[in-house]
Amino acid sequence: MNKIVMKKVLSEGVKEFEIESPQIAKSRHAGQFVIVRANEKGERIPLTIADANVEKGTITLIFQEVGKSTMLMGSFNEGDSFLDVVGPLGKPTHTENFGTVVCMGGGIGVAPMHPIAQALKQAGNRVIAIIGARSKELLIMEDRIKAASHEMHISTDDGSFGVHGFVTDVLQSLIDKGEKVDLCVAIGPVPMMNASCKLTKQYDIPTVVSLNPIMVDGTGMCGACRVTVGGKTRFVCVDGPEFNGHEVDFVELVKRQRAYLPQEREAREQYQHECGHHNHH
Ligand code: FAD
Ligand code: FES
Ligand code: MG
Numbered sequence: 001m002n003k004i005v006m007k008k009v010l011s012e013g014v015k016e017f018e019i020e021s022p023q024i025a026k027s028r029h030a031g032q033f034v035i036v037r038a039n040e041k042g043e044r045i046p047l048t049i050a051d052a053n054v055e056k057g058t059i060t061l062i063f064q065e066v067g068k069s070t071m072l073m074g075s076f077n078e079g080d081s082f083l084d085v086v087g088p089l090g091k092p093t094h095t096e097n098f099g100t101v102v103c104m105g106g107g108i109g110v111a112p113m114h115p116i117a118q119a120l121k122q123a124g125n126r127v128i129a130i131i132g133a134r135s136k137e138l139l140i141m142e143d144r145i146k147a148a149s150h151e152m153h154i155s156t157d158d159g160s161f162g163v164h165g166f167v168t169d170v171l172q173s174l175i176d177k178g179e180k181v182d183l184c185v186a187i188g189p190v191p192m193m194n195a196s197c198k199l200t201k202q203y204d205i206p207t208v209v210s211l212n213p214i215m216v217d218g219t220g221m222c223g224a225c226r227v228t229v230g231g232k233t234r235f236v237c238v239d240g241p242e243f244n245g246h247e248v249d250f251v252e253l254v255k256r257q258r259a260y261l262p263q264e265r266e267a268r269e270q271y272q273h274e275c276g277h278h279n280h281h
Contacts, residue, residue: 002083011140015062094242105167106132
């Protein structure tokens with residue numbers, strides 16, 4: 001159980017794992033996530049199910065190494081197993097035929113955007129994908145997003161590939177060209193989702209975002225993932241992770257995401273000190 005059958009490095013610090021998990025592979029829907037614990041001492045961290053293969057009984061997780069737990073998990077190799085993988089958690093993406101849907105993914109946000117684009121394409125929508133990264137080297141999943149969409153645009157902040165600018169610049173130019181967009185899905189860092197929502201609001205384009213607050217239990221009990229949406233308190237792990245982006249309090253979300261920065265830095269430094277360049281877990 002939870003054995004790593006494939007490991008790939010997608011870009012610097014971004015790893016892809018295919019994990020044996022037949023039950024989750026069978027029951028998961030687009031938009032859902034798992035909570036993973038690497039080993040007995042490991043904390044529980046939420047990761048989106050980026051893809052699944054029912055025949056092989058595997059799920060795909062793609063994550064960026066940003067701190068202790070993701071670095072520890074990134075050091076695992078094919079044949080190793082994670083201690084536990086719990087899920088599928090969260091509400092599935094609401095899929096119906098909306099018409100033309102723009103799916104925007106920024107940075108690591110392209111991974112959670114992938115199954116949503118797949119499901120919306122499957123439901124009969126015309127899917128326009130816009131994926132972006134800081135630079136060409138950091139862009140992930142280009143081929144798979146191309147397969148999950150009818151049309152794909154790419155942007156990089158530094159202009160090293162595709163349009164020089166942000167994914168919102170690409171959306172603006174599509175709108176300027178007269179593209180009628182029925183729904184927008186935006187997933188990525190909070191500033192990217194916030195900017196996307198500001199733009200789509202001007203044109204009354206309904207917009208779905210997938211939020212990534214700190215989670216602990218993932219079952220609605222601990223309150224760690226509390227966010228405010230439309231003036232109401234919601235728990236992302238059970239009420240989300242997808243919400244109407246025009247109603248999300250992004251300022252509060254960022255504040256809560258940063259609540260443990262000193263502790264996270266200390267844990268990361270201690271981990272890096274203990275491990276040096278060895279991979280033992
Ligand atoms: P830390 O140093 O502990 O933290 C770095 C930053 O990550 C923190 O400042 C905080 O903003 C965030 N974070 C820390 N702990 C948690 C936690 N328990 N839960 C959520 N965020 C936390 N990342 C990916 O790379 N790929 C994914 O597919 C993905 N899917 C996610 C789906 C959901 C529903 C959520 C809520 C988060 C998702 N994340 C994903 C974010 C991922 O969980 C965090 O990057 C990870 O927990 C960081 O752990 P760390 O110990 O390595 O870093
Ligand atoms: Fe505890 Fe959502 S993670 S309530
Ligand atoms: Mg951590």
